[in-house]
Amino acid sequence: MKSAGNNNNRKDNSCHKKRGRLFIISGPSGTGKSSLVTDALKDLDGFIRSVSVTTRPRRKNELKGKRYKFVSKEEFEKLKRDNQLLECAYYCDFQYGTPKALVEEQLAEGINVILEIEVNGAMQVKEKIKDAFMVFILPPALIHLRKRLKKRNTESLKEIEKRMKISEEELKYQKYYDCIIVNNDYNEALLNLKQILITQKGC
Numbered sequence: 001m002k003s004a005g006n007n008n009n010r011k012d013n014s015c016h017k018k019r020g021r022l023f024i025i026s027g028p029s030g031t032g033k034s035s036l037v038t039d040a041l042k043d044l045d046g047f048i049r050s051v052s053v054t055t056r057p058r059r060k061n062e063l064k065g066k067r068y069k070f071v072s073k074e075e076f077e078k079l080k081r082d083n084q085l086l087e088c089a090y091y092c093d094f095q096y097g098t099p100k101a102l103v104e105e106q107l108a109e110g111i112n113v114i115l116e117i118e119v120n121g122a123m124q125v126k127e128k129i130k131d132a133f134m135v136f137i138l139p140p141a142l143i144h145l146r147k148r149l150k151k152r153n154t155e156s157l158k159e160i161e162k163r164m165k166i167s168e169e170e171l172k173y174q175k176y177y178d179c180i181i182v183n184n185d186y187n188e189a190l191l192n193l194k195q196i197l198i199t200q201k202g203c
Contacts (some may be wrong), residue, residue, distance in 0.1 A: 027137030
């Protein structure tokens, strides 16, 4: 009995030391991926959303350091030169990137990290972290995507058209993802995302 107990303790200890898993969530702008990640995190322990750095202006009601750290073009270029970014990419005329050191630290501590990034950045991360689990969020149809972008009222009509063109290109990348969720019914999509995160997470 004592031996069995010791074995269980060893299993528990090794479990605590196990590395967290990296999750990549991508999808066209307006698919609801940000809301899905936010609501999923409310019910899950051991997960955290990574903070990205970007050169785009801060939107109204956006909190500094909550989801994005807003930097100048010069600051962003320095991060790239110093090899401090896990990935970086252009999107709608602005640069986005994921700070490398913090992600690596969180994974080493056994925390499951969620990156909500566009497809080009996702491909870069997958090359570096092979066991990253990739989830692609789809709208039921592109016509619904346009309606959602207009409804959220954060972009001009010109910007919406630009995002729609980018979305058409992004859809071609879904074949590289491990799982696809169609956000037709929000609650169902949220349940699917939570189930995926739970079943595929690290220890």
